[in-house]
Amino acid sequence: MILSKLAGRPVLLAAGLVVALVLPWFVYPPVALDIVCWALFAAAVDLLLGFTGLLSFGHAAFWGGSAYATGLIALHSGLPFPVAVLGGAAFAAALAVPIGFLSVRLRGIYFAMVTLAFAQMVYFIANQWRDATGGENGLQGIPRELFGVDLSDPFFFYYAALPFILVGLLVAWRIVRSPFGRVLMSIRDNPNRARALGYSIDRYKLLAFVLSAALSGLAGGLFTVGHGFASLQGVYWTTSGQAVMMVVLGGIGTLWGGAIGAALIVELNDYLATAGFEETGIITGAIFIVVVLLFRRGVWGTARDLIAARTSRARPAAENEDAKVEAPV
Amino acid sequence: MLQQAFNGLVGGAFYALLALGLAVIFGMLGVVNFAHGAFYMLGAFGSFVLLDSFGVNFWLALVIVPVVLGIAGVLLERLFIHRLAPLDPLYNFLFTFGLALILQDLVKRKYGVQSQPYPRPSALDGSIDLGLFTYPTYQVFVLAVSVLVCGAVWVVLTRTRVGMIVRAATERPELSRALGIDVARWVTPVFGFGIALAAFAGVLAAPMRAVNPLMGSDLIITVFAVVVIGGLGSVFGSVAAGFAVGLVSALGNYYVPSLSQTLVFILMAAVLLWRPAGLFGREEAL
Numbered sequence: 001m002i003l004s005k006l007a008g009r010p011v012l013l014a015a016g017l018v019v020a021l022v023l024p025w026f027v028y029p030p031v032a033l034d035i036v037c038w039a040l041f042a043a044a045v046d047l048l049l050g051f052t053g054l055l056s057f058g059h060a061a062f063w064g065g066s067a068y069a070t071g072l073i074a075l076h077s078g079l080p081f082p083v084a085v086l087g088g089a090a091f092a093a094a095l096a097v098p099i100g101f102l103s104v105r106l107r108g109i110y111f112a113m114v115t116l117a118f119a120q121m122v123y124f125i126a127n128q129w130r131d132a133t134g135g136e137n138g139l140q141g142i143p144r145e146l147f148g149v150d151l152s153d154p155f156f157f158y159y160a161a162l163p164f165i166l167v168g169l170l171v172a173w174r175i176v177r178s179p180f181g182r183v184l185m186s187i188r189d190n191p192n193r194a195r196a197l198g199y200s201i202d203r204y205k206l207l208a209f210v211l212s213a214a215l216s217g218l219a220g221g222l223f224t225v226g227h228g229f230a231s232l233q234g235v236y237w238t239t240s241g242q243a244v245m246m247v248v249l250g251g252i253g254t255l256w257g258g259a260i261g262a263a264l265i266v267e268l269n270d271y272l273a274t275a276g277f278e279e280t281g282i283i284t285g286a287i288f289i290v291v292v293l294l295f296r297r298g299v300w301g302t303a304r305d306l307i308a309a310r311t312s313r314a315r316p317a318a319e320n321e322d323a324k325v326e327a328p329v
Numbered sequence: 330m331l332q333q334a335f336n337g338l339v340g341g342a343f344y345a346l347l348a349l350g351l352a353v354i355f356g357m358l359g360v361v362n363f364a365h366g367a368f369y370m371l372g373a374f375g376s377f378v379l380l381d382s383f384g385v386n387f388w389l390a391l392v393i394v395p396v397v398l399g400i401a402g403v404l405l406e407r408l409f410i411h412r413l414a415p416l417d418p419l420y421n422f423l424f425t426f427g428l429a430l431i432l433q434d435l436v437k438r439k440y441g442v443q444s445q446p447y448p449r450p451s452a453l454d455g456s457i458d459l460g461l462f463t464y465p466t467y468q469v470f471v472l473a474v475s476v477l478v479c480g481a482v483w484v485v486l487t488r489t490r491v492g493m494i495v496r497a498a499t500e501r502p503e504l505s506r507a508l509g510i511d512v513a514r515w516v517t518p519v520f521g522f523g524i525a526l527a528a529f530a531g532v533l534a535a536p537m538r539a540v541n542p543l544m545g546s547d548l549i550i551t552v553f554a555v556v557v558i559g560g561l562g563s564v565f566g567s568v569a570a571g572f573a574v575g576l577v578s579a580l581g582n583y584y585v586p587s588l589s590q591t592l593v594f595i596l597m598a599a600v601l602l603w604r605p606a607g608l609f610g611r612e613e614a615l
Binding site for chain 1: 409417418419420422427428431434435550551561587594595
């Protein structure tokens with residue numbers, strides 16, 4: 001697996017780190033923050049989709065649920081934003097326990113529909129419980145400061161938030177590379193064999209679900225503090241769809257591909273919004289359909305395959321395993 | 330209270346029609362059609378455009394719109410769904426999700442988000458005395474028509490040869506294939522029929538509900554919960570769950586208004602705990 005080695009190589013990691021560090025110099029800082037938050041969200045969704053074989057269409061519940069929890073902590077406790085964000089992530093993880101418990105027993109399309117339905121339940125609760133969530137108005141004026149340092153400038157907040165994003169991505173990467181991650185992949189590839197080997201597959205899937213929810217919550221909390229408000233949009237099902245879209249666009253099962261997908265979709269939406277084109281679904285939906293029909297490996301997955309093809313031509317039959325890219329879904 | 334129950338059944342009529350279409354499409358093609366709500370919305374907009382631009386009345390729209398959208402469904406199946414069929418079913422789910430986004434935003438771009446007016450057909454204006462209470466004639470009509478349509482589909486499915494084949498292919502595709510039924514031949518018309526049903530529900534909804542681009546996307550998630558409750562592969566279960574969910578959410582709205590919208594999802598969670606395959610589903614379908 002030359003390329004996954006390559007991806008793990010310090011060179012590529014350093015390149016990614018440099019891009020993350022200089023991003024707000026080249027991209028409008030609030031947009032840069034959106035990109036990294038969505039990148040972490042996409043990685044969390046890919047942890048389930050690409051590595052466990054579970055398509056969750058309900059992750060808006062964790063991203064948006066954490067947005068409200070983070071916002072409430074920050075508004076009412078006066079604690080610094082990292083505490084609020086971690087509290088939001090913990091809330092998302094707690095929310096994922098009952099939802100995951102009921103969902104992981106189902107497979108494939110059933111799992112997708114049920115997670116979607118539970119997320120919609122969270123949406124209705126957020127909409128109805130006006131005293132806590134502000135209903136249609138959402139939560140506004142969420143403070144952005146750290147021990148007296150004012151971070152309301154998006155440029156500075158980006159650098160305050162980045163360490164959390166990077167730690168989140170590192171956690172996702174560590175999970176995938178751990179023995180635990182190997183078990184997840186074996187469940188994805190052959191659940192019956194995994195069960196026969198003695199793994200309690202539902203418990204593994206539930207744990208993966210909760211970890212993924214926590215990372216989604218971390219991303220959603222940072223996004224909320226960065227924007228200073230939490231809204232119903234965050235818990236709506238289109239948010240779940242957007243995250244899945246980024247993963248598929250970047251490449252399922254690549255973990256880093258989601259970051260590319262996030263960058264492309266956030267940039268595109270920003271460009272369209274600036275141009276006064278509000279119906280972004282026409283364009284993003286069309287791109288998504290083309291990817292599903294023609295480039296199922298996504299941008300990063302396709303690039304990886306191309307490089308792999310080239311390296312194996314240069315050194316014929318070097319490592320046949322190269323061809324075996326992780327089976328999507 | 331009785332009136333609430335009636336409201337519930339009328340609401341359930343829409344769930345039942347949509348769930349019925351979803352169930353036959355799922356059974357036959359293994360596709361969960363995310364765009365089902367979008368076709369419901371297009372059905373309502375179709376009748377609005379026919380009336381607004383061409384002066385075509387409700388009764389004609391009730392025939393034209395489902396036929397046109399049904400044909401669109403057939404083309405959709407032939408051109409795209411078919412191609413994705415050999416892959417993991419999730420790809421078709423994702424494909425129809427993208428399609429739903431496009432359809433919804435195209436209509437939004439043309440007509441904006443505000444609701445379009447659609448008058449009730451004059452023959453159905455006013456209300457009927459049902460003995461215990463009076464009720465709008467149109468709502469009674471919707472309930473009657475949807476019961477009739479679901480009943481007709483039921484009769485076709487259980488009493489005719491075509492129905493037998495479709496039912497066999499829907500509920501046990503592999504076995505049917507093994508018994509020499511050409512399942513592939515029935516796939517396209519069934520998909521078109523399911524879409525036509527969604528469009529039909531949309532036309533029925535136009536005089537009663539707000540005709541706007543988002544009407545389908547809000548409804549579809551509830552319909553997903555309905556088919557999960559009924560059992561995804563089961564045609565009967567989907568229809569029964571449609572009416573039952575309508576009833577439960579209307580009564581819930583009466584007793585605990587704040588819970589009304591989440592009630593269906595609570596119901597779904599309860600059913601999943603008890604029977605993961607849904608009330609009328611088969612365990613092996615999981």
